[in-house]
Amino acid sequence: MVTVARGLVSTIGSLTPPCCRSRPLGLASPHCYRARLVRALVQRVSRASVTVDGEVVGAIGAGLCVLVGVTHDDTVEVARKLAAKVWNLRVMDDEAGVMNRSVADTTGEVLVVSQFTLYGDTNSGRRPSWIAAARPEVAEPLVQAVVDELRALGGTVATGRFRATMAVELVNDGPTTVWIEL
8 A cells, every 4th residue: 555655656746847846745736736727717797897008998798707817738729618618608697597597698798808817826925926827929819719719609709908907897796706727
């Protein structure tokens, strides 16, 4: 039994990124034991908007506000899967007030905002590490792929502005907030 445990530890150790190898087993960052994937924080809203330099650059009525985080290994295929998941996510109320409908079944309105801070790692110290977040030149086309796929599915999609300081204003309806990783 000890031999198996040692073998497991050495196998996990060989798969662990260098940033977490010095940490005791079980205390490493979550990204150390599984693939890093595209992330989205989805909020059902009664309205939402994004403002850049005093100008509203994107706004929706009732629908979904989706903050999208991209990491290094994400692909256009994964971005499209995220869009389909968001589009069909049953978090909108039906006539009985039960979350049985998707945005596809209701308003079709989605606000997509790029959010690299979804990959903030706070396991060490007081300042988050952004190492897991994709560089802007990698992330921008993948966030755009999410937007393009949502539009292809029939969505009315508004967006923020990439690489800008944005003020996101929303009224969370419910509140209903869902975390998605694909």
